[in-house]
Amino acid sequence: MKFLIAVLVGRFIRFVGKFVNRSSNLPGQVALKICPDLLQRFTLQGKFIAVTGSNGKTTSTNLIAHILRQAGYSVAINTEGSNLAPGVATTLLTSCTLSGKLPQDYLVLEVDERFTPIVFKDLQPDYLVVTNLFRDQVVRNGNPDIVFEKIQSAIPKKTTLILNGNDPITLQLAPENSRVIFGMEKTSRSAETSEFLTQDCKVCPKCFHKLRYNYYHYNHIGDFVCDFCGYRTPEIQYMATDVNFEAGTFVVQGENASVTYKTTFHIINTCGAIAACVTAGVPLAKAIQGAATFQVSKERYDEMDLSGRKAVLMLTKQNPTSLDQSISYTLEQPGEKTVVLHVNNVLYTEKKDISWLYDVTFERLKGKVNKIVCSGSRAYDIAVRLRQGGFTSDEFLVVDQLPQIKEEIKKTSGTIYILAASAFGNEDGILEALK
Amino acid sequence: MNQNYTILHLYSDTMDLYGDSFNVTAIANRLREMGDNCEILCANLGDDFDPMAADLIYMGHGKARNLAAIAPHFLSHGAAIKEAVEAGKIFLVTGSSRMLFGESFETYAHKIQEGLGLFPYTGVETGQVFTGDVVAHTRFDPSLRTYGFVNRTAYLVGENTHPLFDVQIGPGDGDGASAADHLEGTLYRNFFGTWQMGPLLARNPGLLREILRRLTGSEPEYDDSLEKKALELTLSEFDHH
DSSP: HHHHHHHHHHHHHHHHHHHHHHSHHHHHHHHHHOTTTTTGEEHHHEEEEESSSSSHHHHHHHHHHHHHHTTTTTEEOOOOOOOOOHHHHHHHHHHHHHTSOOOOOEEEEEEEEEGGGHHHHSSSSSSSEOOOOOOOOOHHOHHHHHHHHHHHOOTTTEEEEEETTTTGGGGGSOOTEEEEEEEOOTTTOOOOOOOOOTTTTSTTTTTTBBEEEEEEEEHHHHEEEEETTTOBOOOOSSEEEETTTTEEEEEEEEEEOOSSSSOOOHHHHHHHHHHHHHHHOHHHHHHHHHHOOOOOOTEEEEEETTTTTEEEEEESSOOOOOOHHHHHHHHHOOEEEEEEEEEEOTTTTOOOOGGGGSSSGGGGGGTTEEEEESSSSSHHHHHHHHHTTTOOTTTTESSSSGGGGHHHHHTTOEEEEEEEEOSSSSSGGGGHOOO | OOOOOEEEEEEETTTTTTTTTTHHHHHHHHHHHEEEEEEEEEEOOOOOGGGGOSSSSEEEEOHEEEEEHHHHHTTTTTTHHHHHTTOEEEHHHHHGGGOOOOGGGTTTTSOOOEEOOOOSSSEEEEEEEEEEEEEEEESSSSTEEEEEEEEEEEEEOOSSSSSSSEEESSOSSSSSSSSGGGGEEEEEEEEEEEEESSSHHHOOOOHHHHHHHHHHHHHHOOOOOOHHHHHHHHHHHHHHH
């Protein structure tokens, strides 16, 4: 009875919440209050694929669901960003029958790394995709070891892991579990030495001696070998080979594949999604076909026109690797560029830590952009960071008050790349201020 | 007259979280700006090193597993490190590396690891992340106010005989509940230790000046108005709340 009430109340709140933009977490939150063991009470008819990791969770989850739907399967999936226990509860209570059955062929859930112990205790995934682990949101996560331990403690014995063969950290998860490995071969964009400041595996995570890389894709993602203990990149079953970034094409398991978002990061994640879908029963050709038509969400990436100039908005959450990726994307684009770095205090907590900005390789922008514009509540701290990286005062400018940004931007030229941190959506109106 | 300085960055690959290496960069940048030469030597697990041969020794913040992994190698150089501290070499030790200089600390696996025994504190591991902003006044110049950030899973117990900071806002050395918590860090001869992690010197121009003063023996001359303004803005946000 408690279960039924929780589901009905949850659905009612979701219906009402849609009008006030509180429909993703609140319904699950209230339902969990009414029925604390709510998550245990659902019966899955299909297979459950969970996705976690530092970067690329939302995109991978959406991509997996897209592939499954394109292949003709029914899917229940949590809406964007609602990857904590209440968000998961909201998804389930809106997708189930009144008796708690989830009739869909597949349940695909993005689960926040920290919440894997809570969610997997009640709902054991058949497949778990772990995209990667990086230093990420220091105020929330502390360090990658803490997150690793949380995921490690959460993985049920029956779960098949879909792991990134180029990530020395996540490959160490649950060694007894069955696993499928995805990754990417050396490409034209691979590097023999790391050009990034953030490298979470400078030393071998097993023996702490220096970890050698045959090549890097980015940060600590690459082909690695420890000369001391022998830990190395394993055999990769779903390996992107013959990658052509310009065309967005690659080969996986001998079949031609393609993507619409042509980055290293996305091609590796696409291999992970294909690996998960095929392992979960989708024919390879169908998985590849589905991946080819997937469009990356506009929540984290958007293009617009600002007073006659093209502008690109990319969002991140105090995550150096993610900002490094945005810088890579910026540098890969043709033409003259201005970069706006918009950083505020840490969301919700108002903490003023910006140490993570010292892990972002802004140095790569040196000499490649017209100007860097520092804005947000931590604008001067960004400027100090740039100064430490060897930028001179004619290479950047600081916006004291957000409304001034429009005038300041007039002093610059080229396409405007707005790299905004500590943000969900249009953080404190930077787009309005620019328009 | 140009001077040559050597910075020894200990365990640069292992004790390396959240921009710590920019403490070394900040010192080297200013020395070079003033026309001096600065060489940065890195020593990692398995490498031999001589602290007496360097002008400044830096050690940063690392994960609990990494700290436990390097502890035996570090302690095998214990006598030389103690000698260097007593001889007045400049040390800057940020984050969890501090625990190596105390009596002992608990590792991530809840084993007791012996420390150098230079200071009477011991480290307690919680396995839980603890983060916070820290606003403090320095002991060497009480008019100097600093901003820092802690991100740790351990805390210190024991008397702080040589504090570096009087904490105004935020956590001290302890677990946040103890009476001694308004004290943070260590300043003993030229040894600077603190839980405050990341680019501490880049964000605190006054602290950087003090270290350069002790390193060069004179008042360093350069323009750090941008750094001062950034710090002022950060500190003013605390005053307005």
